[in-house]
Amino acid sequence: MRILHLAPPADAHNGIADYARHWRDAMQGSGAELVCPPxxxxxxxxxxxxxxxxxxxxxxxxxxxxxxxxxxxxxLRQLRPELGFGATVHDPERLIWRAAQLPGSLAWLAACPGPMPQLAGLLDHRRVLRMERRLARQLDALVCMTRRGSEALARRMQLAAGLSYTIAHGNISVPPRPLPPGPLRLLYFGYIYPGKGIEDLLQALAGLRAKGGDQAMSVRLTLAGGTAPDIAFGARGSYVQSLRQQIHRHQLDHVVDWQTDVPGTEIIELIQAHHVMVLPYRESRKLAWLGQMRSTSGALAWATACGRGAIVSDARAFAEEISHGNGCQFRHRDPADLQRRLETLTAQPSLAGEWARHAGQLAVERQWPRIAEQYMTTFTQALQRRHHD
Known part of the structure; x- marks a missing residue:
């Protein structure tokens, strides 16, 4: 099959660009011919x-x-409707959430200070939703990475049956490696910017240590991931610097390590040097006015690939992703609940081994060649359905 792939540039600093690179490699390995014009x-x-x-x-x-x-x-759908069209929707239940440009009647608000730009986006969301629904209904296959995401997308886009598919986030094949010896090592991995709930993790770790005990006092945390200026800096200054200040305020300087802008060649070694990944994402209060985001995480896919369990918040669709015995969840924006999960893990360190074992099993099922086969089957069936209709 010959496929035109519309995706962010390969050098973009975001998870979708990372996903797209792996997806292209896997699809080409399955026999597809990929064209990826800028x-x-x-x-x-x-x-x-x-x-x-x-x-x-x-x-x-x-x-x-x-x-x-x-x-x-x-x-392209307007100009070449005879072709097959599809999309991987990374942030269901919407396709894009916000338009590139506001209509003239609202454009002036974008230049205003304070909450006015956000207000303009809220006032424009019905127009954007109509655009999203119109295109979604014209596509032959919309793929989400979780069942919850697919169901939410189909419901919000008002799709006919058979247009929304679930294909899990793929992962590369990684040789298994035993859990490291010594005290519990936790890892936050991913792009470092507001909304990821890192503050909640720091507060939970501080609370864990405040209770005392040898196991709790020996826990270490690594904050690792991308800190590109466009996501780690903003009008309020450096987000990374604000995290360093919180670490100091919680007296965690000697138990928190940093490993920023991790080269791709070092990701596997980094993850496997830890026992458990922690992803404390928060639900966006701003986006809540526009819908519910039911996406997953590339970082969580990396944890699975490397045979490591995860403690995740109940934001997005993370609960579904750790329902295979590969981790546990806590309430987002609730450091006390996260602290209780950490206390359980320190009291029962064998949990990390159980989660790792289940993650390793899941990793085999989700290796990219298998995911590519599912995509190829989906595309082929969609084209056959189109020709039959």
């Missing part, structure tokens, strides 16, 4: 690629606050 040159190069490579299927990665892929997919 989107910044507009529509003409895309149309040229369709004819030059005799494209059969156009597939987009949607989410992460980007709209270029959405717009390209929408325009």
């Amino acid at each position: 989107l910044d040159a507009g529509l003409p190069p895309l149309l040229e690629a369709l004819d030059q490579h005799r494209i059969e299927w156009i597939h987009a990665e949607l989410g992460g606050g980007r709209v270029a892929e959405f717009e390209a997919l929408r325009q």
Whole structure:
């Protein structure tokens, strides 16, 4: 199958770009021919690629606050409706959540201070939702990585039966490695910016240590991941610096390690040097006005690939992802609940081994070649259904 892939540039600092790179490699390994033109040159190069490579299927990665892929997919669907069209929706229950540009009647609010830009986005969301639904109903297959995400997307987009699919986040094949010896080592891994709940993790760790006990006092935490300026810095200054101040305030300087901007070649070694990954994500209160985000996490896929369990918040669709015996959950924005999970783990350190074993089993099921096969089957069936109709 010849596929035109609409995705963020390979050098983008976000999880969707990381996913897209692995997806392309896996699809090519399954026999598909992938064409991945840049989107910044507009529509003409895309149309040229369709004819030059005799494209059969156009597939987009949607989410992460980007709209270029959405717009390209929408325009190509209008111009070449005879082709197959699909998307992996990374942030269901919506496709893009916000438009690239506000209509003229609201555009002036974007330049105002304070909450006015957010208000403009809220006032515009019904128009954006109509755009999302219109395109979603014109596609042949919409893929989410969790069942909960697929159900939420189908419900919000008002999709006909058979258009929404669930294909888990793939992971690379990683040789298993035993848990490290010594005290419990926790790892936060992912892009470091507000909304990930790292503050809650620090507070929970401080509470754990305040209770005392040899096991609790020996726990260490590593904060690792990307800190690109566009996500770690903003109008309020450096988010990383604010975390360092919180660490100092909680008297955690000697038990928290930093490993920022981790090279891709070192990710496996980093994760496997720890016992458990902790992802304390928070539900966005701002996005709650627009819908419910039911996505998963590339970091969690890395934990699975490396044979490590995870403690996750109940935000997004994380509960579904650790329902295989590979971890536990706590209430998001609730450091006390997270602290209780850490207390249980320190009291029963064998849990880390049980979670790791189940994660390793899940990793085999989700290796990228298997995921690519599921995508190929989905695309083939969608094209057959289209030709039959």
